[in-house]
Amino acid sequence: MATEPTTAAEREDRVLDRIASFRKRRPRLLEEVVTLAHGAGGKSSAALVDSVFVEALRNPQLEQLGDAAALTLPAGERIAFSTDSFVVQPLQFPGGSIGNLAVHGTVNDLAVSGARPLWLSAAFVIEEGFPIALLREIVRDIADSAAQAGVHVVTGDTKVVGKGAADGVYICTAGVGSLPVDRKLGPEYVRPGDRLLISGTMGEHGMAVMLARGELAIEADIRSDTAPVNGLVHALLEAAPSTRWMRDATRGGVGTVCNELAQSTGFAVVLDEEALPVQPQVLGACDLLGIDPLYVANEGKFVAVVAEAETEAAVTALRSCPGGENAAVVGEVLAEPEGIVALRTAFGGSRIVDMLVGDPLPRIC
Numbered sequence: 001m002a003t004e005p006t007t008a009a010e011r012e013d014r015v016l017d018r019i020a021s022f023r024k025r026r027p028r029l030l031e032e033v034v035t036l037a038h039g040a041g042g043k044s045s046a047a048l049v050d051s052v053f054v055e056a057l058r059n060p061q062l063e064q065l066g067d068a069a070a071l072t073l074p075a076g077e078r079i080a081f082s083t084d085s086f087v088v089q090p091l092q093f094p095g096g097s098i099g100n101l102a103v104h105g106t107v108n109d110l111a112v113s114g115a116r117p118l119w120l121s122a123a124f125v126i127e128e129g130f131p132i133a134l135l136r137e138i139v140r141d142i143a144d145s146a147a148q149a150g151v152h153v154v155t156g157d158t159k160v161v162g163k164g165a166a167d168g169v170y171i172c173t174a175g176v177g178s179l180p181v182d183r184k185l186g187p188e189y190v191r192p193g194d195r196l197l198i199s200g201t202m203g204e205h206g207m208a209v210m211l212a213r214g215e216l217a218i219e220a221d222i223r224s225d226t227a228p229v230n231g232l233v234h235a236l237l238e239a240a241p242s243t244r245w246m247r248d249a250t251r252g253g254v255g256t257v258c259n260e261l262a263q264s265t266g267f268a269v270v271l272d273e274e275a276l277p278v279q280p281q282v283l284g285a286c287d288l289l290g291i292d293p294l295y296v297a298n299e300g301k302f303v304a305v306v307a308e309a310e311t312e313a314a315v316t317a318l319r320s321c322p323g324g325e326n327a328a329v330v331g332e333v334l335a336e337p338e339g340i341v342a343l344r345t346a347f348g349g350s351r352i353v354d355m356l357v358g359d360p361l362p363r364i365c
Contacts, residue, residue, distance in 0.1 A: 043357045045251075064186075067109035067247060070179055078179035080115035082106055085172040089363050091138065093212035095204070095223030096299075098171055099141030101365055104226050104299055105250065106175040107149045111230035112246035112302050114185045114237070115177030117149060122173050123157040127166035138169065149228035151175070183237075187264035189244040195311045196269065196331035197304045199232050199324050200225070201277040202254055203296035207285050209364045218288060220281045227300030232324050239317030240310035248302040250365055252356065255294035257303050258331075258341045259355040269341045271331035271353065294343075295356055297364045305333060 029051035037044040054062060061069045068082035084105045091098045102122060110117040122142060126135070146153055204225040211218055229248060237243055249257045254276075258269045271294075278286075278293045286293045300323060306314045311329055318327035341353040 037357060037362075043355050046355075068113040068115065068175075068177070070113060070115075076181070078181055078183075080110050080113045080177045080179045081174070082109040082113070082177075083172070083174040084109065085170060086365055087167070087170050087363055088209060088365055089167065090209075090212050091134070091168055093224055094208050096226040097138055097141045098169065099138040100145045100224075100226045101299060102171040102173045103142055103145035103149060103151070103153075104228050105365060106173040107145075107151060107228045107230055108248040108250075108300075108302065110175050110177035111228070111233040112248050112304075113177070113179070114183040114233075114246070115179040116234075117151045117175055117177040117228075117230055119154045120146065120151055120173050120175045121155045121157075122153050122171060123159075125159050125161060125166050125170040125172075127168055128160060128163045130169055135169065138171075145228070149230060185243065185245055187245055187261060190261070190265045190267065190305050190333055191244070191307075192267055192333055192335040193308050194244055194305045194333045195308055195329050196258070196271070196333065197236075197306060197311070197314060197318070198249070198254060198277065198301060198328055198330050199229065199236075199304070199318055200301045200326045201279050201282070202249070202298060202301065203278060203282045203286065203293040205299040206253070206296035206361045206364050207282050210289075210361050211285065216289070218285055220285050222279070222281050222285065225298055225300035227323055229300060229302050229323070232318055232321050233302065235317045235321045235324070236304060236306075236314055240306045240314035242307040242310055243314070244305040244307070246302050246304045249298045251297050253293070253295045253297055254303060254330075255292065255341070255353050256355055258353065261303075261305070262339050262341050265333070266338050268334040268337050268339070269331060270334055271341070271343045273343050273345050275328055275330045277326045277328050277330075291361070294353060296361065299365065 029047040038048040061071065068080040070078060070080055072078050086098050086102050086105065088098050088101060103120065106120055107117045142153065204222055208222045208224040211220060211222060233246065245261065247257045258271065262269045283293060286296065315327055315329060318324035342350050343353050344350050
């Protein structure tokens with residue numbers, strides 16, 4: 001018979017063990033129809049992907065579930081291959097449009113896999129009656145973003161559906177990048193003692209889109225952060241060649257990315273609340289809506305794990321690049337408690353940062 005814990009520390013350890021055991025369980029798909037929560041990047045998304053797509057299409061590359069698949073060609077060259085789709089509403093918002101997102105989202109997935117983005121495809125599903133003038137603006141945004149990121153859109157497709165069947169326009173992109181043979185990034189390289197960095201302030205994109213919908217009586221000067229991060233990633237890897245792992249913090253925000261890291265490594269990720277960079281207007285809007293900025297989407301920021309010895313060089317390199325001025329060390333990786341994300345609060349306490357089931361901000365990308 002197991003002995004009951006007698007001290008506060010033992011009781012806390014027992015609770016953390018139970019939480020860790022629960023979090024190791026594979027997500028189960030319980031719903032019989034798809035809901036918006038299944039597209040939000042949280043637990044519901046994980047359950048849908050695991051139970052439907054991975055179960056049917058299982059292979060070693062797919063099972064990594066990274067931002068991009070790292071593939072080796074017959075001649076030995078390595079490439080990264082990524083795909084994404086964009087259904088944001090509204091189609092235009094302060095700081096960007098669905099066209100900007102279509103390029104930046106795929107470029108950034110390639111970049112954080114360690115690849116140099118090269119080529120994109122773009123496929124459009126357009127609703128009958130969609131204004132040609134607006135379509136031209138969106139495609140111009142694609143062209144401008146591609147030029148900014150140094151990539152080319154080399155193929156595409158267009159489909160038109162009946163009025164009311166597509167909510168304006170949807171865009172699907174895929175991307176290919178070159179991956180150095182000796183570059184190794186992944187959760188298997190993360191070690192206790194490593195530091196967690198974020199390349200800039202959190203939450204601008206999700207809040208900009210939410211406020212642009214006009215459904216809330218809130219006015220704030222918040223612009224989306226949508227931007228390519230391949231330049232920042234290159235600077236980071238030059239300064240910190242032992243970088244372990246990277247992800248761009250899109251749907252579900254930094255909180256979800258950190259949970260994915262903790263679950264895939266089995267280590268603890270401990271964040272420092274006072275170190276998390278958030279613009280005052282974003283923090284104010286989140287407070288009014290009761291939303292934690294940790295879970296708000298970004299479209300021009302990434303999270304990286306670097307070796308402790310390279311932390312200072314990494315932050316200095318990021319802050320010297322456009323878009324990385326607010327880069328910060330926001331946490332560390334610890335051996336225990338296993339698979340947990342914790343936040344050290346400004347009041348000296350701590351709380352667990354769990355993965356959300358859904359997302360309070362649907363259709364933000």
